[in-house]
Amino acid sequence: MTKFFENIQKRLKEIGWASWQTFIALSVFSVIVAGMTHSPVQTIIANFGWLFLLIGVWWFTYDSTVKKRLTFNGLFTGPWIVGAIVCLWLFGSWNGAPTPASFISWPPVSALIWSVPRFIKTDPDKKTPTYTVPTPAARQDIVLMLLSNLVISCWFQLHFLLQDWLVAYPSIRSDDFGRSAFVVALNPQSQPDIKGIDLLDAAEQSLKTRLEGKPWGDVERWLSPEQLNQEIPKLAADAHTKMPLLSESNLWDLRGRVLPDTQYTLELQAIWQGPSAKTEGYYITKACQITQGRKAGPPADFEVSSSAGSTTRSRAIGTVKCEAPSQPLPIPPQTPT
Structure with a gap:
């Protein structure tokens, strides 16, 4: 153990103070x-730690030997x-983890650091910095470097923007990104999380609450065009209150109609009004069969039928049976109502 600390002490002595x-x-x-320590002293000391780290790494990367190893195809990657x-220091989290702002700002900040030596040179005699004006060719390189890194920064921004969209609007995942140049479906076989299906399921429950077991006369009045x-x-409105609180909840519009040439088949339509790969958008449907059933009831609401001398009292009620939601369908030129 003593020899170990002696080796450390020996190495520290070999290091100059200005290094x-x-x-x-x-x-x-x-x-x-x-x-x-604790805040605010902790914050001040931590900032000094970042500053010392920045100076040390900058000094290390610009060492002639290291700089040669960090140069690939004529491009020095030290900046x-x-x-x-x-960027981690200025835009990272308190524990030093990268944030979207860190990634977005990284390319232009690095390009500016790359440009600094083009404006500041070191006088070999006085060992002091001298400010110079870059040549036209050097100015062109600086402009190209800044613009190319701004493009990379825009790609980072697009990535995080899409991630925010997919979190806020999970139904976007149901779109077809096969022709997209920047969106890749990592698991295309998985079932997309379409919140319109949740809206239709909530509407089905509300519909059953309103019509299931109700007198058939009231059900028919409810399904009349004027009342519907x-x-x-x-x-x-009732179905939306049962939806999870997401940014996209208000972008789903629920409509319904009784299909023609049917007695009472109510088609519920969840229409997506948010961003979509299709210009016209899309919608999801769920068909609900509303039929007449029978149930024993009080004398005020019954029909009498006799069979073999027996009398049965029953009343006509509504029953609701809904099918599974359809696949997303493109909205035709005239939106279904």
Whole structure:
């Protein structure tokens, strides 16, 4: 153990005070001290630790030997290493984890760091920085580097924007991204999470509450065209209250109609009004068969039928049976109502 500490002491003596190793050591020491303190002192010490780390890494990457190893096809990648530390420091979370802002700002910040040596040179005699004006060719390189990194930053921004959309509007996943140049379905076989199906299921429950077991005369009045136009908005409002609270909940419109050439087949339609790969959008349907049933009831609401001398009292009631939701369908030129 004594020999181990002697080797460490020997290596520390070989390191000069004016070196990148000193700043890295100061950064590690700042982290240790910050862990023993509390805010706001902890924040101040932690910022000094980031500053020491930035200076140490910058110094290390611009060392002639390291710089040669970090150069690929004539491009020195050191500025992007330094830029990553700057972005983590300025835009990262408190525990140093990267955030969307860190990724988005990383390319342009790194391009600016790459451009600094084009404006500031070191005087070999005085060992002091001298400010220079880049040549026209160097200015062109700077502009191209900034623009190319801004494009990369836009791609990062697009990535996080799409991720936010998929969280806020999970129904977007049901779209076909086969022709997309920047969206890839990692698991196309999985069932898409379409919230319109939840809306139709909630509407089915509300419909059964309104019509199941009710007198058949009331059911027929409810399904009449005039009454149906008033009841569907109430049904939609009730179904929306049972939906999970998501940004896309208000982008689903519920409509209903009695299909022609049927006695009472009510077609519920969940129409997507949010962003979609299809210009016209799409909708999902669920058909509910509303038929007449029989149930024993009080004398005020019964029919009498005799068989073999026996008398049966029953009343006509409504029964509701709904099918499974359809697949997403494109909206025709005239939206179904």
